[in-house]
Amino acid sequence: MLQTTPPQHAAIEAFGAYRPARVVTNDELATRVDTSDEWITTRVGIKERRYAAAHETVVSMAVEAGRDALGKAGVAGGEVDLLIVATCTAPSQLPSAAPQVAHLLGASAPGAYDVNAACAGFCYSLAQASHAIQAGAAQKALVIGVEKLTDWIDHDDRTTSIIFADGAGAAVVGRSGAQGIGPTVWGSAGDRPEAIIIRSRDQLLEMDGRAVFRWATTEVRAEVDRICGASGLSLRDIDIFVPHQANMRIIDNMLRALDFRDDVVVARDIALAGNTSAASIPLAIDTLLDAGQATSGDKVLTIGFGAGLTFAGQVFEMP
Ligand code: UT7
Numbered sequence: 001m002l003q004t005t006p007p008q009h010a011a012i013e014a015f016g017a018y019r020p021a022r023v024v025t026n027d028e029l030a031t032r033v034d035t036s037d038e039w040i041t042t043r044v045g046i047k048e049r050r051y052a053a054a055h056e057t058v059v060s061m062a063v064e065a066g067r068d069a070l071g072k073a074g075v076a077g078g079e080v081d082l083l084i085v086a087t088c089t090a091p092s093q094l095p096s097a098a099p100q101v102a103h104l105l106g107a108s109a110p111g112a113y114d115v116n117a118a119c120a121g122f123c124y125s126l127a128q129a130s131h132a133i134q135a136g137a138a139q140k141a142l143v144i145g146v147e148k149l150t151d152w153i154d155h156d157d158r159t160t161s162i163i164f165a166d167g168a169g170a171a172v173v174g175r176s177g178a179q180g181i182g183p184t185v186w187g188s189a190g191d192r193p194e195a196i197i198i199r200s201r202d203q204l205l206e207m208d209g210r211a212v213f214r215w216a217t218t219e220v221r222a223e224v225d226r227i228c229g230a231s232g233l234s235l236r237d238i239d240i241f242v243p244h245q246a247n248m249r250i251i252d253n254m255l256r257a258l259d260f261r262d263d264v265v266v267a268r269d270i271a272l273a274g275n276t277s278a279a280s281i282p283l284a285i286d287t288l289l290d291a292g293q294a295t296s297g298d299k300v301l302t303i304g305f306g307a308g309l310t311f312a313g314q315v316f317e318m319p
Contacts, residue, residue: 011180045248119306169282
């Protein structure tokens with residue numbers, strides 16, 4: 001029998017975000033591909049999105065979002081002993097982005113690694129940070145979802161170029177007197193690898209949008225009740241619902257089928273942020289906090305889903 005540290009509780013302390021400066025409207029995209037503001041608005045619910053400039057890299061955007069979250073939590077970079085970057089658009093195969101992000105934030109030799117679970121990456125990484133703190137493997141974790149999808153989309157393909165965008169969102173996770181992050185429900189469907197795929201480093205993203213839409217509105221939707229139940233709650237207890245920002249019609253479809261309260265706050269950040277994959281959930285939460293639509297202690301249910309296929313979600317208490 002080996003010695004172990006006593007179990008701890010983990011909670012989120014603050015969120016942060018970084019949005020690239022450049023706003024790209026539907027009308028701008030319609031000058032390049034055969035589409036329209038009307039089609040994108042009604043079929044996807046996006047009005048505009050952000051595109052990173054050359055100097056806005058996965059690492060630099062992650063650093064900015066991380067710094068924002070640390071500042072809001074009142075935590076110094078040097079206190080971070082675990083840094084997880086959720087991304088599927090890291091510029092290099094090796095090294096991963098997290099050690100560089102940690103170094104630039106002044107963290108002193110933390111555990112640092114990337115997670116590639118596509119659009120579910122933030123929820124997977126939040127789970128790992130929570131587990132590490134609960135197990136005593138870390139005391140202060142920084143979880144960052146970041147993507148520069150514009151490097152990986154075919155800007156002449158109207159089925160993907162109108163959806164994907166860039167940005168970063170972050171959360172500080174620390175020890176707490178009570179558990180503020182519920183059990184994670186996660187899973188995968190590895191029989192559908194081609195639904196969303198980048199075949200190699202010199203190829204661009206391909207997506208079977210209809211297949212992903214169908215999966216999200218059937219199998220993924222059914223997981224929302226399980227996520228809630230894992231925390232011992234009913235959907236009526238949930239104050240804020242933050243699904244992955246993939247398509248406004250997927251969000252509306254989920255809402256129609258799920259028994260949330262009428263006054264549940266629903267993240268609809270996709271309208272102004274587009275689909276930023278692993279960054280979409282923390283960015284959407286940051287938007288709700290900025291707009292005063294979220295209060296400390298609110299019960300938030302998240303669910304991320306995407307390439308793999310993978311999904312993950314949990315309930316947490318808003319810091
Ligand atoms: O974040 C990772 C997870 N990803 C997702 O969850 C994405 C899920 N899928 C979707 O959000 C939707 O499937 C899309 C937004 C990708 C596509 O919307 P859709 O309503 O499923 O469109 P569709 O592919 O069934 O296409 C309908 C029509 C087609 O024309 P025809 O064959 O009916 O004549 C397409 O060629 O719309 C056409 N179309 C477009 N028209 C104008 C496809 N893209 C466009 C476009 N502008 N950008």
